[in-house]
Amino acid sequence: MIRQIVSAGVIFSLVLAGTAGAAPGCGAPPPKYGPAGAPYAVPLWQSHEYLQAARNPAPDFWKLITHYVGQDGSLSCSVAAVTMVLNAIARTREDLRASDANFQQAGVVEKVKAAHWKERVTAGGWNGRVGLTLAELEEAVRGALATYGITDWTTSLRSFPAADAAALSELRSILSANEASDRDFVLLHFLQDGLTADPGGPYAHISPVGAYDNASDRVLVLDVDREYYEPYWVGLDRLLIALNTPTAAYGRGGLLILRRTAR
Ligand SMILES: [Ca+2]
Numbered sequence: 332m333i334r335q336i337v338s339a340g341v342i343f344s345l346v347l348a349g350t351a352g353a354a355p356g357c358g359a360p361p362p363k364y365g366p367a368g369a370p371y372a373v374p375l376w377q378s379h380e381y382l383q384a385a386r387n388p389a390p391d392f393w394k395l396i397t398h399y400v401g402q403d404g405s406l407s408c409s410v411a412a413v414t415m416v417l418n419a420i421a422r423t424r425e426d427l428r429a430s431d432a433n434f435q436q437a438g439v440v441e442k443v444k445a446a447h448w449k450e451r452v453t454a455g456g457w458n459g460r461v462g463l464t465l466a467e468l469e470e471a472v473r474g475a476l477a478t479y480g481i482t483d484w485t486t487s488l489r490s491f492p493a494a495d496a497a498a499l500s501e502l503r504s505i506l507s508a509n510e511a512s513d514r515d516f517v518l519l520h521f522l523q524d525g526l527t528a529d530p531g532g533p534y535a536h537i538s539p540v541g542a543y544d545n546a547s548d549r550v551l552v553l554d555v556d557r558e559y560y561e562p563y564w565v566g567l568d569r570l571l572i573a574l575n576t577p578t579a580a581y582g583r584g585g586l587l588i589l590r591r592t593a594r
Contacts, residue, residue, distance in 0.1 A: 364563065365528045371569055372526050375551065375562040381544040390513035392542040392551065394419035401557025403436045406452040408537045409463050410436045411555035413472055415539055416516050416589060421481060434479075445474020464581050465490065465520040468537060472518075472587060483593035490585035494575040502571055505586065506543040506550060514591040516540070519552065520584035525573030526552065526565045535581045543567075 365371035381387055398418035402411040417434045440449045448471045450457040463471060469486050476484055489505065491498040509517050517540040524532030541551035541562055548567045554560040565573075577583040 361528045361530060363528060363559075371528065372552075372563040372565045373549075375564070378564055381542065381547070381551075387542075387544070389510070389542045391419070391509065391516055391540065394423040394513065395516070395539050395541055395553055396562075397423060398433065399553055399562075400436065400555065402555045404452060406454070406461050407436065407440070408555050409448070409468055409471060410440045410452055412518050412537045412539050413468075413475055414439050415553070415555070416472075416518065417475060417479065417481075419516060420484060420589070420591075421479065439475060443471065443475045443478045445477075446470040448474070460580075462535065462581065463537070465583070465585050465587065468518070468520060469587055472589065476589075484589055484591050487588045487590070488585060489588065490583050491571060491575045492583065494571045498575070499568060499571050502574075502586075503545075503548070503567055505588070506540065506567070507545055509540065509588070510543040510545070516589045518587040518589075519570070519574065520581075520587065521570070521573040522576050522578070522584065523554070523556065523573075525576060526563070526569060527560070529559075533576075533578045535578050535584065 362370065364373070382389055382392060395415055398415050400411050400415060402408045414434050414436045417439065422431065422433050440452060446463065446467045447457040448463070451461060451463055451467070454461070456462075465488055469488055472486050476482070476486075489501075491502065506517065509515050518537060519540060520535070520537050522532065523529065523534040523536035536554075536556065538552055538554045538556075541553040543550050544564070547564075549564040550567060550570050551562055551564050552570075553562050574584050574586070
């Protein structure tokens with residue numbers, strides 16, 4: 332019924348279009364973001380006070396929203412997410428020249444050869460597998476940085492094997508530090524249906540962190556599945572579960588952190 336691709340026994344959401352609802356005759360589709368009255372996520376259009384407060388510069392948000400794109404293809408969430416970050420890093424500068432084109436998804440995945448990226452986001456996949464694990468995503472990002480000569484940024488990964496209080500505290504610490512600086516960005520490799528009410532999962536998915544509001548302990552996800560979603564806020568505890576919950580095909584997700592190394 333919904334965004335799924337079955338390939339060699341693998342289901343990967345990344346993300347196919349469909350109707351997030353029940354089959355005909357089975358009643359109305361469920362609400363998009365969770366139970367009525369107690370949604371899992373709140374769309375940005377309904378809650379934007381954080382970004383309207385002068386005390387919250389939200390440097391990542393403004394650089395990423397400038398280049399917010401939806402995934403080109405059903406499997407291409409990684410491409411859209413990485414393209415957004417490449418543009419946030421290299422195309423939100425004051426010294427841009429007229430000849431500086433923005434990064435485009437098709438060009439990025441064509442040019443970056445690491446991790447068999449193009450094959451992995453194409454039907455049929457690489458060795459029968461579509462989509463990327465968190466480690467493969469890092470390989471693709473490192474390949475992208477190298478391909479485009481972005482030498483002063485590096486990557487690291489963080490997974491959370493247990494969704495416990497210590498992990499929640501560490502996740503909060505990482506996102507707080509990330510929120511304060513324009514010298515780093517965070518990509519989420521997460522279970523999308525863990526943040527929404529989409530009943531057809533599990534859907535492993537990749538999107539950038541737009542912001543983190545410490546006061547409400549919510550994360551703004553710039554979901555690149557724009558056919559069905561828009562930016563939405565989710566509570567940190569729910570995000571942790573979506574990062575922690577493994578899938579048979581892709582294991583456990585987590586954070587991919589890009590950080591500028593040069594002073
Ligand atoms: Ca940051």
